[in-house]
Amino acid sequence: MGGEGLSEKYAYILLSDEKWWIRRCSKNKVGQTLQSFVRRGAVGPKKVKLILFYIKHPLREIRGSGEFLERIVGDVDKLWTALGHETVFDSYQEYTAFMNGRTRATFIRFRNLQEFSTPVPVKVFSQIIGVSRMPRGGKYISREMANALI
Secondary structure, three states, X not given: OOOOOOOOOOEXXXXXXXXXXXXXXXXXXXXXXXXXXXXXXXXXXXXXXXXXXXXXXXXXXEEEEEEEEEEEEEEHHHHHHHHHHHOOOOOHHHHXXXXXXXXXXXXXXXXXXXXXXXXXXXXXXXXXXXXXXXXXXXXXXXXXXXXXXX
């Protein structure tokens, strides 16, 4: 399978720990439809339609999606002041512990988190997107791949 079709960056798969996924879903259930996914450093999608959430070990499955809004890269403290309320972190201390001394962060803003009633296991999505291991930084996928996963 050459590069055809893969050039379309329709969706982006983000890796998350189960703990943050559970917290994200709880915030969504109480009406927080606008959220930010925090990454260390300047990483993540720049322009896509959809975000998919891959929950790492031990689950190793895609558990949901959200509508991508924007990616903001900047100073850790400035981003917390502006958008900390959109994150899964309960306090500035928890956020800075997560950032682990980094000075720059990426906030991937999205809305309308959808939890899949049936998660997509690694066996299924690895065949669809052609990877046996999810890259730690995440992965762009085409509309066709996203549609096959959802």
